[in-house]
Amino acid sequence: MPLMKAVQVASPGAEFELVQKEIPEPRETEVRIKVDA
């Protein structure tokens, strides 16, 4: 699966971290958006 950059906070109070995540797949009634801002 292709990867994307994302920022996440893994648990409450944790630091922001830049991670690589799988690009999400939309479910039946969802769309996938390429985020601009």
Place this chain on the structure above:
Amino acid sequence: MGSKVSGWEIGRRVGVGWYGGPCLKCDACKRGDLSNCESFLTTGISFDGGYAEYMTTPMQGLAAMPDELVAVEAAPLLCAGRTTFTALRNSGAQGGDLVAIQGLGGLGHLAVQFARKLGYRTIAISRGKDKEALAYQLGAQTYIDAESTDAAAELKKLGGARIILATAPNSKAISGLINGLCPDGQLIIVAWQNEPMQISPWQLLGGRRSVKGWTARPARNSSEDTLKFSVISGIVPMVEVFPLEQAALAFEKMVSSKVHFKSVLKMDGNA
């Protein structure tokens, strides 16, 4: 796109704010009252949001993005903008009515622009002199310094406000404004806070004043109308743009109210 998505085509520019769509399961939704959905979806809480290069979102939360708007300026319109614009245009205030905007931050700096462009006599209320010039620049016709004057008394001198839109989360300051309403005037709350407000029954009975909260929900008539009105009227949010890598800084400046006036994350690789 998911197999059951309709009304959208691949490649379309869209926007999604904190509002992610109605649940379509609760009693309010089943009654067709999507605005009062009891468990509406929230971007970043119900599903992963825009702190990433890609996100997935329910089609019900989508707003068509006008070509005239660039993403960094459209982003705050899908949250602070839609909230303040729909609060004002649904308030019952008519052109020429006196409308006061309390607070000149992320919500307030947009609310002042909307109020003026909607044709209201627009009053901005903030603390100190620092934001006076900005208030006039945004379209306010009168600025009230709530630090050196009694803002409610100043509003009374002007005839009393038909609507006071409270955008800064300061319960004490907001409570103090109620006497600045004209008869049948309404104080509308759009800023989130837990601290109780102190308003006595006689303040409401005298002049039949009221207090209400406002949140904007369905995407089509909130987000899209806000975007369209902003294009027509030249409403532009003031933003500080950060790359995704500086999300922590952008977030910190937002929660400490140090940002002027909205933190926006911009993905690189997108012109």
